[in-house]
Amino acid sequence: MRKLAFLVAAIGWGQTFQATPSVARQGETIRVRDAGAATSARMSGRTVRLFPQPEGGRLGLMPVPVLTTPGSFQLEFLGDNGKVLHAATITVRDARFRTQNVVMGREIQELQPSPGETETFAEFRKSVSEIRRWAEPLAAPVPGCMISPFGVKRLHNGKPTGDYHGGIDQRSPAGRPVHAVAAGVVKIVRKFNLRGGTVAIDHGQGLESVYLHLSGFATTEGAVAQKGDVVGYIGSTGRSTGAHLHWALYVNGVPVNPAQWVPLTACPTGNRKARPHS
Ligand SMILES: [Zn+2]
Structure with missing residues (x-):
């Protein structure tokens, strides 16, 4: 014993x-x-x-x-x-991140953030709360395959943006439910110009998740979501060229690769439907 x-x-x-x-x-x-x-x-x-x-x-x-x-x-x-x-x-x-081009119309490319969008987001990323609500394994927010992985260097219409993809894009038809990857406190439920319909969740002790381009919401700011709860619906709002889910994980304010936390499969290449949507 x-x-x-x-x-x-x-x-x-x-x-x-x-x-x-x-x-x-x-x-x-x-x-x-x-x-x-x-x-x-x-x-x-x-x-x-x-x-x-x-x-x-x-x-x-x-x-x-x-x-x-x-x-x-x-x-x-x-x-x-x-x-x-x-x-x-x-x-x-070296993770050997690739380069990926996103083709987008001029209005989409020239979108500017809403007043307060950048600041609200920065404030969310900066905060670290005491209570741990997450547990492993995390759950994928939608079942679809991965159109665009984390970390790829992004070009818009062939022009380098100088930025990398800070999250993962999963293929999903518009209107499908988006689920919380873990339990947490819902901090942002807003329609932004650039990010579109946005839900941001603080899972505690330095782990946060965000879900962008949503067409609608199923939660409110201040609510406590459980793992798997529906928090919104797939859309193509903000800087997006087609229905998909962009979601991201932040660890103590830094974007990290969600594929290390959640098993995800890449969409077959050469598929027209698998083009990146930003
Ligand atoms: Zn994306």
Whole structure:
């Protein structure tokens, strides 16, 4: 019996200074755990909080930004006083993101954000709330295949935008329900010029999700959504050239690859219906 308890502790929360995966690709999320005194973690000048978990120990999420130069990094575990308790080596690999062109009409291309759109969104991304409402695995918001993966360098009508795709596009007919990927507090339910119908959910402890181009809503700001709840309906509002769902995950304010969190299949290439819609 004692042996069993020891085994459970050894493979579970008993471990100190865990960072997984230790070899990550650009856009991935590193889970940082400690059963000891670490209360935050730092890598490349970014510090994230480690939150106490009900099963014991602490957990935090360290994003690897898309634009990270591949190489070796130190992930430091910090105590309450900011003292470095331990350092782990993280290898960041090149994710080899491709380039993708989106063909769009002039009115669509020239759309400007609504007053307050950029600020509202920035404020949402910046916030980190205390209560963890998410649990793995997350659920895909719609069943459709992936028209456009995360991280691709985007061109609009053949012209580089200098930006990358900060989320995933899934194919789905207009009007289909969009489900929350995890439980969380609904922070934004708005019609924006650029993002179109937008729902943004705070899942707690640094994890957030957003759903764009919606044709309608099934939730309200301040509501608590459960995993799988319908929060809106597929549309093509805002900067979009056809019905699809653009959804994104943010880890401590940084866009990360949802495909690391949710299994998704790419649409067959060469299919006209599988063209990207922004
Ligand atoms: Zn998109």
